Amino acid sequence: MNDTTLIQERLHLQGLPVYPSDIAYIQSTLNTLLHAQNSLLAFPNINTEVPITVVEKRLLQ
């Protein structure tokens, strides 16, 4: 998922800039996220939680 080529391709597909100098930092951030994702394993039923959303009650009135 965090392979250099894959990152470059995924940025390119979205029309986002690809700077070779950025890739290591992007990898670092994505790896931090990936590692932190392990914390979710302690909560196997987290998929049943209603996500906090940005839909405001006032919109629904």
Next chain:
Amino acid sequence: MTDISYLTASELGSFIKSKQLSPVELTKHIFKRIDQADPTLHTYITPTKEIALKQATMAEKDIMRGDYKGPLHGIPIGIKDNYATKGIRTTDGSKLFANFIPEQNATTVKKLLGAGSIMLGKQNMHELAAGSTGTNPYYGTTRNPWNIRYMPGGSSSGGAASLAAGLAVLTTGSDTFGSIRLPAAMCGVYGLKPTYGLISTFGVIPTAWSLDTAGPMARSVSDLALMLQYMAGFDGKDPASLDVRIPNYMKNLHKGMNGVKIGIPTYYLRGLDPDVDKLFQQAIHTLRRLGAEIKEMEIPELEMATYAGYAIVTGEASTFHYEWLKEYSEDYSVDIRSFFLSGALTAAPQYVRAQQARRKMVKALKQAFSDVDILLGPTVPMTTPAYREDWIEQNLEVVRKSMPFTAPINLTGIPSLSVPMGLDQRGLPVGMQFMGNHLSEALLFQIGKAWENTVPLKTTLMN
């Protein structure tokens, strides 16, 4: 009269009210200090001396003829440069907004100026409020006044450093994943990240909508309470604004700490630098002596804060900047661009899962607050780092270290008050944070004031 550079707004206000201190002289005095120190400290991006002196002259005339507006009348304040200011450049610390001149004031700016305060200028910040050190390749890197080789913390770097250096009396900050509390801790001042929605963010350039919180920074708890009194309140222009009664935040300031139940999540005891650990243990001892009942608590849900923080901050920030990243990619520094681009590469389920994690964290904290009045932890686990040459890597590293301690508060929307805890072995400030249930700002001020009375910083930068 004592040196006015380090007096609090509350102290200066009484001199101004009784006409012993001229707002014009006070403003001139602070600008003299800015002229001397800011070429080194870089706490302001756009000082507004001419406007400030006009406002001060008007305030003085009003006060002299008996039209005193209240405790902020004639008080000089710094405004973080992501708050829109009518007719005054608002850069968000970024090259992207270098020429952005808003047509109206942010709601908070309007309120503070309406109360008669004097705007000293637009203050420096970490680019786009998306970093935690205070580097800024476009407007100058802010330096920590305690030692200029060290970072002041960010993103509200200019606000915190200017307070520590006596270059402002009050400042505004914004906090998406620690941007008020972290620089407050590193500069030895006080900062409040209020309940989400308590202060309008209308006119504050977004970083991540669901986490962004505007808030006050000051040299005392009573000054924070004073500022919040004016900054808080419903604003129909902000979809997240809370329509709640605003209490008198000054009322319970002197009630003390006796019998207050404090919980320390064990999560906040892990990975502390030795100096932070030592000062925190001393603080616990002092709080017990003040009458607080303290116990450790297990809140396993906090472990998800890093994941949720990263997924939401990068996801929302990349959404706000998506088109600009394509068109003006050169206008971002590498640390911020790569941070935002990583958000464009996370999957939608990761973002929504992070919002599910938030729900779990909110529930866990609600449970915790049924058992204790407040939670306590160091503001960040590390002592203030010196700036390194590899500042891009360092910026990402400081975010990585601080996010677990600061983000839980933004993710759950609760308020947190960062206070100075003491000085580390190098003589640099270290902070801790009192975290309360939703809308418990008055209680945080009460506890914070009792702590402040112990004089946690035995020295200041007055000289």
